[in-house]
Amino acid sequence: MTDLIDIAGVTHAYRTDAGPLPVLRDLDIAVPEGGFAAVVGPSGCGKSTLTRLIAGLMRPDRGEVRLHGEPVRSPRATVGMAFQNPVLLEWRTILDNVVLPLEIVPNKLSRRQREDRARELLALVGLAGFEDKRPSELSGGMRQRASLCRALVHKPEVLILDEPFGALDAFTREDLWQTMHALRAEQPFTAVLITHDLRESIFLADEIFVLSGRPATVQHRMRVPDTGPRTLDDLYTPEAARMLNVLRHQIQIAQGREAPEDRQPQTSTPPAPTPDPAPGQRATPATLPERMP
Numbered sequence: 001m002t003d004l005i006d007i008a009g010v011t012h013a014y015r016t017d018a019g020p021l022p023v024l025r026d027l028d029i030a031v032p033e034g035g036f037a038a039v040v041g042p043s044g045c046g047k048s049t050l051t052r053l054i055a056g057l058m059r060p061d062r063g064e065v066r067l068h069g070e071p072v073r074s075p076r077a078t079v080g081m082a083f084q085n086p087v088l089l090e091w092r093t094i095l096d097n098v099v100l101p102l103e104i105v106p107n108k109l110s111r112r113q114r115e116d117r118a119r120e121l122l123a124l125v126g127l128a129g130f131e132d133k134r135p136s137e138l139s140g141g142m143r144q145r146a147s148l149c150r151a152l153v154h155k156p157e158v159l160i161l162d163e164p165f166g167a168l169d170a171f172t173r174e175d176l177w178q179t180m181h182a183l184r185a186e187q188p189f190t191a192v193l194i195t196h197d198l199r200e201s202i203f204l205a206d207e208i209f210v211l212s213g214r215p216a217t218v219q220h221r222m223r224v225p226d227t228g229p230r231t232l233d234d235l236y237t238p239e240a241a242r243m244l245n246v247l248r249h250q251i252q253i254a255q256g257r258e259a260p261e262d263r264q265p266q267t268s269t270p271p272a273p274t275p276d277p278a279p280g281q282r283a284t285p286a287t288l289p290e291r292m293p
């Protein structure tokens, strides 16, 4: 089966006054239909650049980004995006902000149907009753919920999330992680999440890609086991601690703070579960996964 998102051998440099700035190098990432990929890596390594390439806002110097096997050469209506700072239009109500993509993307829905769709999503994220408010009347977390509704209202098949929860406090962030699962259950989509939060990556993603320092390539891949619906408690199991340890170690390598044992891309699945520690006993730190060929 063809992966829905296929980033194949992507290399890109920005042209700057000081000369070319290589940002991505031979990057390969594939996301199957309905998959949720998280991309983590050191600050400035090229994660947002990757989202611009997937969204078709830029084209790579070398390699290709393909959706359903078709090279992406320009922005597509089938891709939705949400960013750290939700840019909601203050002169429109929350409902009208969410409806906006349906006014831009060609569709056969009546005004009433568009609003119904927006209302459904707003209710799903807990914003029923706030449809007529202006963005400035909402908290940061509520604005981000509205922004997620706007990104999904036209039922895009791909959702790009560039640190959408980065500016929120820890409790609101955890709330929104659960909202993401609810949205995904209501309307399946294929997602790429850029994040600095390793717990967020294991809570939301099926597969995590750790990028190296710039020019970034995939340094490590980790599959998150599918154990059914996730709850926040799953983040406090010994398995979660092991995954976080592996990821943290990989980020340190990417930052150049640890000696790279191997610069080749590695893959890990979490080690086999061990029994939960006895009450009062701490989970043991993970041992690093063995290198894969």
Ligand SMILES: Nc1ncnc2c1ncn2[C@@H]1O[C@H](COP(=O)(O)OP(=O)(O)OP(=O)(O)O)[C@@H](O)[C@H]1O
Pocket: 014, 015, 016, 021, 023, 042, 043, 044, 045, 046, 047, 048, 049, 050
């Ligand atoms: N339009 C541009 N022109 C020139 N350089 C750019 C441009 N956009 C980004 N860069 C540079 O490319 C590098 C990668 O930027 P990018 O925003 O993709 O990184 P990032 O991994 O998303 O960073 P962060 O984690 O800090 O958000 C950075 O050094 C940045 O300064």
